Amino acid sequence: MRRLRPSIRPATYSRVMTSYTAVCLLVLAGARPLAAASYELLPNQDARILGLPGYENANFGADILSVYTQGHNIQRTLMQFDLNGVVLEPGQRLASATLSLAASLGFGGSNGKATEIYAVARPWTETGLTWNRATPSTPWSVPGGDFLGRGWAANGQPFAVSTATPAQNGEPITWDVRELVDQWLEGFAPNHGLLLKSYEGNGLVFTQRESSSADLRPVLRLVTEPGPPRLRIERDVATDDVVLSWRGVGTAVLQERAALASGPAWADSALPVATANGRSAVTLAPEATARLYRLRPK
Secondary structure, three states, rough: OOOOOOOOOOOOEEEEOOOOOOEEEEEEOOOOOOOEEEEEOOOOOOEEEEOOOOOOOOOOOOEEHHHHHHEEEEEEEEOOOOOOOOOOOOEEEEEEEEEEEEEOOOOOOOOOOOEEEHHHHHHHOOOOOOOOOOEEEEOOOOOOOOOOEEEHHHOOOOOEEEEEEEEEEEEEEEEOOOHHHHHHHEEEEEEEEOEEEEEOOOEEOOOOOOOOHHHHHHHHHEEEEOOOOEEEEEEEEOOOOOOEEEEEOOOEEEEEEOOOOOOOOOEOOOOOOOOOEEEEEEEOOOOOEEEEEEEEOO
């Protein structure tokens, strides 16, 4: 890795409570086990952005990656992985996703400061990216990048955090990003990539995808496992309805029963299932009583 002056370079089960109903989601394992698959992906684009006065409009697309943060010198990294080649067959889902970056101590370690991962909120280009702009023609809503945390909220908690410091140059630092990648693969949100940021005192820099050393390039490792698609629950703010949705069409059946343990046994739901863009969805009206829901394989 080049040493550059940092001033210039550096469920499964879930329960949702509302004012009118409690919805329990239970997911059943698929009946037909599938072999696990593994993927190792390199970024299709990565770059850092620099908030240092005088460099807010400079592009560092082929340069080192960094979360170096000292005074007015605030650096962040964006990267994106093409997930089109990751195939989740019916009866298969994501088991793990690990981001690995080779770190350098040339400008200092993390000093215990968290390096956080968020989802980028809009498209960007490696050659047009700057602190102020996502592309040459599109500014960020806020300088430093538009990004979202858990719940796809602008003020949400990060999807992953690490305070690690490598023992030596080139040692990898890893983040568990299964939650974020899973939501991309399950179709919950568009994949615009991820953003890494930190806090005052962090001096970490990382090797970029253009490195001549293949072993030091960023890598995203994915492993799949047998299992049903994951249910998504969201509230329609316009109608106050609750929408349950899942990946796939005709690959799973929604079941329901009363929430009380003494209630009737599980039965296939008679609620109409809408399909669009490779997803299935069921709408629950606000007046619905408390029910339990789960998927069974078809």
